[in-house]
Amino acid sequence: MQARDVMVSPVITVTKSATVRDVARTMLEKRISAVPVVDDADKVIGIVTESDMLHRVEAGTERRDPWWVRFLAGETAIAAEYAKSHARHVADVMTTEVISATPETPLHEVATLLEERAIKRVPIVNKAGELVGIVSRANLIQAVASARPKLAMHLPDSTIRQRLLDDLKKQSWAHPHSLNAVVTNGTVDLWGFVDSDKERKAIRVAAENIPGVVSVNDHLMIKPVLVY
Template sequence: MLTAKDIMTHNVITVTPHTSARELASLLLEKKISGAPVVDEAGKVIGVVTESDLIFQNKKVHLPTAVAILDAFFFLESPNKMEQELKKMAGTKVGDICSHSLVSVTPETELEELATLMAEKKIHTLPVMDGDILVGVIGKSDIIRTIARGA
């Protein structure tokens, strides 16, 4: 069974929280990648940023649904969610728009588990970590390339 170390990209392109959204867009286009790990000053992975994060910035604002009962309004969705969305939409730096809830895999993670994680969690870019050290990255194109090769 193939594992992450068999299909991952070893030369990982990373960005910092201070990288501008415009620089990120140019980098993704130039390198033909769909996302990149975000690293802090010490090189520690603190999140992932993808094309979807850039696209999110240009979506319409979704106002939370509220119900009026007597003189009170009750929100059917969390107002905090709207606040987070507005911050992300207004963000100009990678640190403003990236996902900080890091989902990563180890070099020994099997292909089926990689595909399951990506499909179920709607993840486009998976950092491959050996402990706290970033050793590679797996994107959707790595999975598709593996399928095309018949592996």
Template structure:
């Protein structure tokens, strides 16, 4: 599935020359926390977010920095902060460092970017940089709530065992030398030594993700101190 398949296309968009007060009222009336800012050709210039508006509102209480302290800061950074916190037009207040994705970007990559950047939405642009939609966390949530894919064809116990062993070797948090999985009739039983409840849960989730597994049983014991390297 691609970004184009889940993106929202009915959007509130703003002009860079719009007064900030008007833009804030439009966001409030639509009940959205941000809107893309476009030039006359539909190309993305930035995004006006509620964070931008709150920054501007908070600036009312800021005290002017002393001339002496200003010598130790970047003049460009100080000027940018002043413009963004005192600007009257959207172009002066908006966020311009905006992460974007293309229409063919896989939804998994979109989700990873939202998580990595800790942001709520990603504009989707075409090859000319024109905005075509936005993918939000809510759009991804709708995808996750859709019916799960059909169960894969049943696998033999030997196939499950091999797949599980490969998956375990790929995870650094698994003490593979002390974990012994068994498979019978699609039921995975994991025995051996396990250092924590979190690792047990991870093992269960990992095993449940192997095609053909019908059930997972964790029958491990606490890892003895001698195996943990204790004196």
């Protein structure tokens, strides 16, 4: 799947001249946690998130760090924090370094972006740089919940066994030479030795995902550690 398959579109946006109060109201009314900021050409120039609203003078939540923290931070950082907590317009509170993706970006890459950058959503832009959608962590969860189970297939036991062994040979973590699989009427019995419980679980999951498998019996054992 690609970003285009799960993205929300059209996207609720604001301009940099909007007030912080207006953005806060929009987020509450639309039940969203972020609002992209666009220019006249509908290109993303920033984004306002819940995090940008945490420390605000209106709510009495502006930062009140100890003197030594302020001393270490320096006057420039303190000035920037003051502007963000007291500013009236979006241009002064928005995050300008926006991480984005394209409609063709594979979902696994979007998931990696969200995880590695510790962000909750990614604006989706086309080749012209125009905002066309947004993908959040919730949208990825929706994709999982909406996934349709594979149609049941009745494959010969020998085919199931061979497909499982072939799949395991492609995995760097598996050690097929230490494994054996016996398939009877769609039930897979796993035998052999593994290095860890995680490898054991992965092998069981691999077997469960082979079309035609009815159930899996795990007889795998962890290799004993030699003392000498």
